Amino acid sequence: MSNISQFITNPPLLVQSSLSQLRYMVLSEGLPTELGKNQLRLRCYVWSILSRTSMENATTTYLQLVSLGPPNAAVFDKIKNDTGRTFQTDLTFKKRVSEDALIRCLSCFAWQTQQLQPSLHIEVSTYVQGMNVLLAPLVYSCPTEPMAFQLFQTLCYNIIPTYITSNLIGVRNGAKLLEICLKLIDPKLSKFFTDNLLTGEIYGMSSILTLSSCNKPLDQVCKLWDFMFAYGFHMNILFVVAMLVKIRGKILKSDSPMNLLKNLPPFDADDIIRLGVGFLPKIPSNIYKMLVDHLTNPSLCIGKP
Numbered sequence: 001m002s003n004i005s006q007f008i009t010n011p012p013l014l015v016q017s018s019l020s021q022l023r024y025m026v027l028s029e030g031l032p033t034e035l036g037k038n039q040l041r042l043r044c045y046v047w048s049i050l051s052r053t054s055m056e057n058a059t060t061t062y063l064q065l066v067s068l069g070p071p072n073a074a075v076f077d078k079i080k081n082d083t084g085r086t087f088q089t090d091l092t093f094k095k096r097v098s099e100d101a102l103i104r105c106l107s108c109f110a111w112q113t114q115q116l117q118p119s120l121h122i123e124v125s126t127y128v129q130g131m132n133v134l135l136a137p138l139v140y141s142c143p144t145e146p147m148a149f150q151l152f153q154t155l156c157y158n159i160i161p162t163y164i165t166s167n168l169i170g171v172r173n174g175a176k177l178l179e180i181c182l183k184l185i186d187p188k189l190s191k192f193f194t195d196n197l198l199t200g201e202i203y204g205m206s207s208i209l210t211l212s213s214c215n216k217p218l219d220q221v222c223k224l225w226d227f228m229f230a231y232g233f234h235m236n237i238l239f240v241v242a243m244l245v246k247i248r249g250k251i252l253k254s255d256s257p258m259n260l261l262k263n264l265p266p267f268d269a270d271d272i273i274r275l276g277v278g279f280l281p282k283i284p285s286n287i288y289k290m291l292v293d294h295l296t297n298p299s300l301c302i303g304k305p
Helices: 003-009 015-028 037-050 058-066 073-083 091-096 099-119 131-141 145-159 169-185 187-195 200-209 218-231 235-246 248-253 257-262 269-282 285-293
Strands: none
Touching: 003 015, 003 037, 015 037, 015 218, 037 131, 037 145, 037 218, 058 099, 058 145, 073 099, 073 131, 091 131, 099 131, 099 145, 131 145, 131 218, 169 187, 169 200, 169 235, 169 269, 169 285, 187 248, 200 235, 200 257, 218 235, 218 269, 235 248, 235 269, 235 285, 248 257
């Protein structure tokens, strides 16, 4: 049994202190990337603890929503159009996660959002394109659909609600922050993008909206998410910068940089985390605050870099 497994089986004496300890253990030891049931359960438990996601009545709630059937036709058509394309070339994902599971989870989320809409402090959409890719690492990493759905709710309603509004305001602000951070960290690469009329929305939108889960390989995405569940999903912007900086030489020499940027090469999560954390001293406190706030504040106003 790993140290993390032992730690989470013991009732915490002080919640905040225990969360800090767990965060540090995730950073220093990491979670296993194997696909055994015990490893999957461990990752799911750690993510749920770090995000303060309750699994109480998870199965009952999920089955009640499943019993409602498909949501309205307009939403259901969008869901079905996207789910079949989710990680098509990843055979491990396809073997573990069925398209039906994605459809069920996203349909349940649409129903849940419709029911909760009057009480939500931010008006999130029942479905936006890309939510299938956002959901995928959760269904892949959790031993049951209801557990994945509970985590998905927490992610969408509490952690990144501005990313799933009808106008994707959080994602658009994230793209502006990506430009700002890139200019601070790598002025030459930033100028290259500007000279080629490449904005953050063009080269970073997918990685921002999906919290980097659109990139490969999926086991490394899960390691990135381990870190972000522990230390905050605002770090994704700096991780996207890190992915760009890793291939800056190829980008600067390329006659068609967009072809490179559409499909980023496979990455190593430890390298990206090391780089991204290393960028923090270059980020002024006011910009860092915006990185944190843009996930949950739809009124945040960010100027051009």
